[in-house]
Each structure stands twice: as structure tokens, then as C-alpha cells.
Amino acid sequence: MLELRDITKKYAIGAFRQTALDGVTLNFRRHEFVAILGPSGSGKTTLLNMIGGLDRYDAGDIRIDGKSTRDFKDRDWDRYRNHAVGFVFQNYNLISHVSVLANVEIGLTLSGMSPNEKRQRSLELLERVGLSDHVHKKPNQLSGGQMQRVAIARALANDPDIILADEPTGAIDSETSHQILRLIQEIAKDKLVIMVTHDDAMASTYASRVVDLKDGRIAHDSDPYDLQEERRGRLSYKRTAMAFWQALKLSFSNLRTKKFRTAITAFAGSIGIVGVGLVLSLANGLNREIDRLEQTTLSTFPLQIDRLAFNIDVIRAQGGGPPRRLEGETYERRPDNEEIYPYALPPFEAEHLNDLSSEYLTYLQGLDQGLYHEMTIRYAVDMHLYHTLPSGVDTRLSTGGVNFAPTLSDPDFFFDNYDLLGGRAPDGIDELVLVVDAYNRLDSAIINAFGLSAEVDAYGFDAFLGKTFELIMLDDRFLYDDDSGRFVPITDVDTLMQQPDNITLTIVGIARSSEDAVADLLSTGLKHHPELTNTVIEHAKQSEIGAAQQAASVDVVSGIPIDDSIKRNQLQRWGVDPVPRQILIYPVDFEAKRAITDYLDAYNEDKEDADRVLYTDLAAIVTNLTSDVIDGVSYVLIAFSSISLVVSSVMIGIITYVSVLERTKEIGILRSLGARKRDISRVFNAETALIGFFAGVSGVAVAYALTFPINALIDRLVDDINRMAVMPLPAVFALVAISVLLTTIAGLIPSRIAARKDPVAALRVD
Numbered sequence: 027m028l029e030l031r032d033i034t035k036k037y038a039i040g041a042f043r044q045t046a047l048d049g050v051t052l053n054f055r056r057h058e059f060v061a062i063l064g065p066s067g068s069g070k071t072t073l074l075n076m077i078g079g080l081d082r083y084d085a086g087d088i089r090i091d092g093k094s095t096r097d098f099k100d101r102d103w104d105r106y107r108n109h110a111v112g113f114v115f116q117n118y119n120l121i122s123h124v125s126v127l128a129n130v131e132i133g134l135t136l137s138g139m140s141p142n143e144k145r146q147r148s149l150e151l152l153e154r155v156g157l158s159d160h161v162h163k164k165p166n167q168l169s170g171g172q173m174q175r176v177a178i179a180r181a182l183a184n185d186p187d188i189i190l191a192d193e194p195t196g197a198i199d200s201e202t203s204h205q206i207l208r209l210i211q212e213i214a215k216d217k218l219v220i221m222v223t224h225d226d227a228m229a230s231t232y233a234s235r236v237v238d239l240k241d242g243r244i245a246h247d248s249d250p251y252d253l254q255e256e257r258r259g260r261l262s263y264k265r266t267a268m269a270f271w272q273a274l275k276l277s278f279s280n281l282r283t284k285k286f287r288t289a290i291t292a293f294a295g296s297i298g299i300v301g302v303g304l305v306l307s308l309a310n311g312l313n314r315e316i317d318r319l320e321q322t323t324l325s326t327f328p329l330q331i332d333r334l335a336f337n338i339d340v341i342r343a344q345g346g347g348p349p350r351r352l353e354g355e356t357y358e359r360r361p362d363n364e365e366i367y368p369y370a371l372p373p374f375e376a377e378h379l380n381d382l383s384s385e386y387l388t389y390l391q392g393l394d395q396g397l398y399h400e401m402t403i404r405y406a407v408d409m410h411l412y413h414t415l416p417s418g419v420d421t422r423l424s425t426g427g428v429n430f431a432p433t434l435s436d437p438d439f440f441f442d443n444y445d446l447l448g449g450r451a452p453d454g455i456d457e458l459v460l461v462v463d464a465y466n467r468l469d470s471a472i473i474n475a476f477g478l479s480a481e482v483d484a485y486g487f488d489a490f491l492g493k494t495f496e497l498i499m500l501d502d503r504f505l506y507d508d509d510s511g512r513f514v515p516i517t518d519v520d521t522l523m524q525q526p527d528n529i530t531l532t533i534v535g536i537a538r539s540s541e542d543a544v545a546d547l548l549s550t551g552l553k554h555h556p557e558l559t560n561t562v563i564e565h566a567k568q569s570e571i572g573a574a575q576q577a578a579s580v581d582v583v584s585g586i587p588i589d590d591s592i593k594r595n596q597l598q599r600w601g602v603d604p605v606p607r608q609i610l611i612y613p614v615d616f617e618a619k620r621a622i623t624d625y626l627d628a629y630n631e632d633k634e635d636a637d638r639v640l641y642t643d644l645a646a647i648v649t650n651l652t653s654d655v656i657d658g659v660s661y662v663l664i665a666f667s668s669i670s671l672v673v674s675s676v677m678i679g680i681i682t683y684v685s686v687l688e689r690t691k692e693i694g695i696l697r698s699l700g701a702r703k704r705d706i707s708r709v710f711n712a713e714t715a716l717i718g719f720f721a722g723v724s725g726v727a728v729a730y731a732l733t734f735p736i737n738a739l740i741d742r743l744v745d746d747i748n749r750m751a752v753m754p755l756p757a758v759f760a761l762v763a764i765s766v767l768l769t770t771i772a773g774l775i776p777s778r779i780a781a782r783k784d785p786v787a788a789l790r791v792d
């Protein structure tokens with residue numbers, strides 16, 4: 027059944043070529059016990075390795091059941107080894123980190139039996155070699171004879187046709203040797219056993235045929251075999267393959283024997299994961315806090331629609347500010363230049379003029395009133411206020427200086443956000459309220475505008491309560507001059523303050539931003555009734571000067587020619603043709619704000635860019651900007667911690683390489699059992715994947731554990747922030763996956779090195 031024809035094998039040792047086998051021709055019977063005798067170095071082991079397909083012959087042919095092996099691929103040899111051959115080595119070659127039972131099972135593993143079948147068959151074999159009581163021991167807990175029995179049981183596992191034994195009793199005492207040989211003799215009854223030995227007596231006692239080898243040649247054959255009687259059969263072996271699950275089990279048991287190293291490696295691998303995990307947790311927690319802030323505290327911050335809006339996206343893209351120079355124009359500095367060049371600066375692209383037309387205001391009236399507390403429309407109408415200073419002098423009040431603006435029209439909303447400190451709540455258009463900040467402070471500029479000294483430590487409420495101001499209507503500020511046809515401004519303050527249409531405004535209350543106010547909705551200063559502006563506008567619209575100005579192409583006060591835009595401006599400031607300067611909408615809550623912005627967006631939907639009305643969501647700008655900053659910082663931090671990920675991956679690669687070196691013997695054994703190269707790399711890939719998994723899981727666990735002290739610390743240091751670090755769930759899975767992926771990649775090179783090891787050389791390693 028097995029024919030060796032003129033087999034030659036040479037080894038190259040530097041320039042020198044050592045002939046190990048020199049034209050060996052040998053035929054074997056289907057069942058016989060052949061002993062190969064010969065002095066050391068005569069080529070016995072080489073011959074056995076050729077027959078077992080562990081090594082390749084240089085010339086000649088080995089025919090199995092009449093089929094040549096010359097065209098055998100690696101894969102064919104792997105199958106052949108797994109199904110047709112069982113090896114028994116002098117030094118047993120057991121895998122030390124798994125049990126006796128598992129050692130026997132490994133050969134079966136490669137042939138794809140079910141776990142139950144494997145266990146059953148392995149137990150039977152161990153019973154046959156007399157080791158039933160030792161199946162769960164590790165190999166190093168057995169004697170030499172017992173270990174060799176395990177090796178024999180393993181060799182028999184796949185019920186091979188050929189058993190190859192290389193000096194199986196070489197390391198065993200003579201008493202035990204006889205037992206082992208009797209066992210082999212028993213096996214040889216229905217198998218071909220080829221045993222290498224240098225013990226003449228043993229060979230002649232037990233073997234049915236003795237072949238003498240000398241210098242790589244057959245010196246004598248006690249019972250040569252004539253091939254003709256052999257019936258030709260067919261070669262067909264099942265595919266051998268190790269399931270990934272099996273590779274994982276093997277790696278796991280190996281890692282278990284090296285707990286400390288595995289722990290250290292996994293720890294090293296986990297450092298980067300901890301870093302990235304913490305950064306992700308912090309970024310996630312912070313963004314959540316900011317969202318919470320936006321939803322609660324900032325939600326009632328008003329949405330602001332300004333006549334002159336800024337497109338924040340354009341500002342961000344351009345860096346802000348109008349261009350200093352016009353594109354394409356060159357400016358020359360000539361000392362003798364005596365000309366002046368008019369030029370028009372192009373409009374600042376980020377500037378957007380919102381057309382707050384009556385059409386738009388009507389659209390706003392359509393907004394569900396339940397969505398907002400308040401909608402304030404502020405007009406760009408000049409208010410002329412006069413008052414008597416404490417010194418007794420009458421003078422005009424700088425409305426800009428005291429932040430003269432409408433208060434909130436809804437009293438409930440006002441008192442949700444403001445406490446009344448003194449006086450009473452304003453009621454009616456002629457009553458004013460003075461708003462101070464949370465610490466009862468008032469800007470010195472405002473104090474000065476009232477004609478008071480800011481050097482004084484504190485003022486009593488009575489310095490302000492009851493104070494009155496005269497609001498002068500447009501027509502009352504001018505006198506028509508028949509001669510010139512112009513309107514002359516009245517400059518005499520006493521006359522102005524006594525005009526019949528004046529409205530006398532009185533400060534009746536002092537209010538302060540309340541402690542649980544969501545925001546300082548009104549700035550500090552003097553606040554008037556929202557309807558007051560309308561009264562001024564009504565007067566202006568019916569004024570003589572207003573009508574005159576509308577009809578004229580000159581400034582009716584100065585008589586200077588004016589263009590349309592200046593005229594329009596004049597009419598706006600006077601209130602004759604008022605245009606809203608700003609609209610403020612105070613949403614009731616975050617959801618309402620969404621609904622309002624959706625409504626505002628809907629207006630712009632089918633409009634040209636220029637006709638759109640842009641609004642400002644100050645709260646969103648703040649939170650978006652902060653989120654952007656957090657994201658940016660997170661990326662940088664993640665990049666830094668990724669460096670440690672890479673470093674630990676390289677380290678894991680190195681450690682895997684060390685493991686490859688250590689497990690060289692195991693690689694040889696697996697190969698002798700029929701494992702493919704791919705199976706070997708699988709074992710190591712499984713090992714690095716396992717380490718990566720441990721590293722990932724422990725890294726995420728440590729990062730998660732660290733979020734608690736970090737949160738406790740931040741809670742102490744910062745008000746208003748509950749949980750700064752929150753590990754996002756997707757990150758948990760992503761980080762473990764990344765860890766497994768990185769370590770597996772790191773282990774690819776060492777695992778390839780392992781797979782490429784020469785099985786014969788690997789088996790020789792101790």
C-alpha cells in the first residue's frame with residue numbers, strides 16, 4: 027500500500043550539502059510492524075518524516091495505494107497526515123497546557139467530529155492504552171511511559187492506516203519499554219507500523235520486519251515485499267480544518283496558563299481604551315448637560331428678530347468684519363497725489379436687512395399665542411423725554427443712556443422673572459418701572475443720566491420713586507415758519523415741558539431680576555408700558571410736520587435736499603412711518619420654541635435669500651458654539667489617547683510574537699496532526715482577539731468606573747452640572763470592537779510567522 031521509490035533528500039548547510047537519504051526504495055504491506063534500525067545520523071528520522079508528509083523529498087516518489095504524491099499540494103499532505111498517519115515521537119510531543127483528554131481530542135478536532143463523538147472516542151482510546159484514570163491530568167503530571175501512551179492514543183485517534191513512531195521508547199526505562207512495545211505490536215495487527223529504533227534486541231523481538239539503514243541507504247531488509255500482490259485502491263481523504271471555535275478554546279486554555287502575562291498585556295491594551303472611553307464620556311456628558319441647559323434654563327430666552335440681522339454662518343465662514351479693501355483694486359500712495367476718490371464699500375456679506383413688513387407682522391399674528399409668553403415689537407422711534415435734575419435744571423433725558431425700553435406686557439410673566447422691591451407694579455401707559463440687577467446695582471452711566479452722582483455709595487428708593495418725565499409729541503417740538511417754509515425746532519426747555527399734549531411719566535416701582543428667573547430678560551434701566559410707543563406713533567402720524575416731510579424732497583427742518591433713504595429714515599425715527607427695529611418672542615418652553623422656529627422657518631421656505639427674515643436664537647448659538655468647542659477638544663483628546671492605542675497594539679504584536687516562539691513545539695504537533703497553515707494562524711489570531719476582547723472590556727469597565735469619582739469631583743467644583751461624564755452605550759460596543767480589531771491586526775504578522783514554521787524544525791525545538 028505504501029511504496030517509496032528512489033527517495034533522495036539533501037539538506038543544505040551553508041555551501042555544504044548533507045545527503046540524508048540517498049535513493050531509498052522500500053515497499054510496505056498493509057499490516058506489518060517494520061523496525062528501522064541504523065546508527066545515529068543514518069537518515070531514520072528523515073525517512074519517517076518523508077513517509078509522514080512532514081517534510082518533502084527532493085527526488086523519487088512516494089506512492090500511496092498506487093497514487094503518486096509528486097503533485098501533492100500542502101493541503102493534500104495536511105489531509106493525508108490527518109487521516110492516514112499517526113505520529114509517536116521519542117519526546118511524546120504533547121501539548122502541555124491542556125489535559126490528557128484534550129490532547130487526544132485535538133487530532134479529532136481537525137477532522138470535524140462532533141464534541142460528543144470526540145469525547146467518546148478519546149475516552150475509549152485512553153482506556154485502550156490503560157489511562158482511564160488519568161484523563162483529566164495535565165501531561166506533566168504523568169510518567170514518561172504514561173505520556174507515551176497518551177501519544178499513542180492520540181496517534182490512533184483518527185484510526186489512521188499508518189503509525190509512525192520515532193524511537194518511542196528512547197526516553198523510557200526498559201521495563202516500561204516492553205509494555206509500550208507490546209502495545210504497539212498489538213496495534214500493528216491491523217495497521218502498518220513503522221518504528222525507528224537503534225535497539226537491535228527490541229527490533230527483533232517485537233517487529234515482524236527489520237530494515238537496516240546506513241548513510242541514507244538500505245543496508246538490509248529482513249522481509250522485502252513484492253508489490254504485485256497489492257490491490258490498487260483509491261485515495262480519498264476528507265478535508266481537515268480547525269473550527270475557529272476550537273482555535274479559540276486552544277488559545278483560551280493557553281492564556282489561562284499564563285494568567286499574569288495575559289493580565290498585563292490586556293492591561294496595557296486597555297490604557298488607550300480607558301483614555302478614549304473617558305474622553306467620549308466627558309464629551310457626551312457635557313453635551314447632554316448643555317442640551318439640558320438649553321431645554322430648561324435657556325428655553326425662555328427670547329427669539330430675536332432684528333431689522334439688521336447677522337448671518338452667523340457667514341460670519342463664522344469669513345471670520346467677520348467688512349473687507350478693508352475692494353477686491354482687485356490697487357491703491358497707490360503717491361506724495362504728489364492731489365485727487366480724492368469716492369468709493370462704495372461693498373455691503374458686509376454677513377449683514378442681512380430683514381424686511382419686517384406689515385405682511386410679516388401679520389404672519390407673526392398667526393402664530394399660536396399659547397406658544398409664547400410675550401411678543402414685544404420695538405420700533406425705532408425717538409422718544410423725547412425731559413426731566414428736572416436734582417439741581418433744579420430742566421434737561422432732556424438720554425433715553426439710550428437709561429435703556430428706555432418697553433417692559434413685558436404680561437404681568438404674570440413679568441412677576442415670574444422679577445421681584446418688586448419698592449413702589450408698586452406699573453399700571454397704564456404713563457407709569458414706569460426701574461429695573462436693577464440681581465445685586466440691586468445700577469450702572470453708573472444710568473445713574474448719571476438721571477443727573478445723580480455715581481460716587482455715592484447707595485441711594486434710597488425715594489431718589490427714583492415718584493420721579494417724573496415729560497414725553498413731548500412730534501408736533502410739539504417744532505414751530506412752522508411761514509417765511510422760510512421750514513419747521514424750526516423749539517429749543518426752550520420750559521416751553522417744551524409745558525406743551526399740552528405731553529404725557530407725564532412717573533416711576534412707580536423698582537424691580538429686580540428674581541432668584542429663579544431664567545434670564546435677565548430686560549436689561550437694567552427705565553422700562554415703559556409697551557403701548558407707549560404706539561401713542562407716540564399715533565401722534566406722529568397725524569402731525570403737521572410728518573405730513574409735510576412725507577410730501578417734501580428736502581429736509582423740512584434744515585431745508586437741505588435729501589434722498590429717499592434719508593427721508594425714509596427721518597420718517598421712521600419720528601414715528602410717522604414706523605418700522606419695527608426688533609421683535610422679541612418669549613417661548614413658554616423648549617417644545618414651544620421648536621414650534622415657533624418651525625413657524626418662522628416656514629415663512630422663509632419659498633423666499634429668495636434677500637427676502638428671508640432671519641431670526642436669532644441666542645440660546646442655540648451659545649449651546650451650538652459650546653458643543654462645537656467640546657467636539658473640537660474631544661477630537662484632539664481622542665487623537666492623543668489613540669496614540670496609546672497604537673503603542674499598546676504594537677506591544678501586543680510583540681508579545682504575540684514571543685508567544686509564537688514559545689509555542690513553536692505546539693505548532694509542530696498540530697501540523698503533525700494534520701493542521702493546515704491557516705489553522706495555525708487561526709490559533710494565534712484567536713489568542714490576540716481574546717486579549718483584545720479582555721483589554722476592551724476591562725478598559726471600558728475602568729473608564730466607566732472612573733466616571734463616578736470624576737462626576738463626584740465635578741459636582742463639588744461646579745454648580746449646576748449634575749453628571750459631567752456619561753459613557754454613551756454605542757461607545758461601549760465600539761470600543762470593545764476597536765480593541766479586538768486593533769489587537770487582531772497587531773497579531774497578524776506573528777500569526778503568519780507561526781503558520782510558516784517548518785513543522786519538522788518546530789518539532790525539534792525543546
Ligand code: ADP
Binds near residue numbers: 044
Ligand atoms: P537519524 O534519525 O538516523 O539519527 P536523521 O534522519 O535525523 O538521522 O539525519 C540524517 C542526516 O541528515 C544527519 O546527518 C543530519 O545531520 C542531517 N539532517 C537531518 N535534518 C537536517 C536538517 N533540518 N538540516 C540539516 N541537516 C539535517
Ligand code: MG
Binds near residue numbers: 070071072
Ligand atoms: Mg533520529
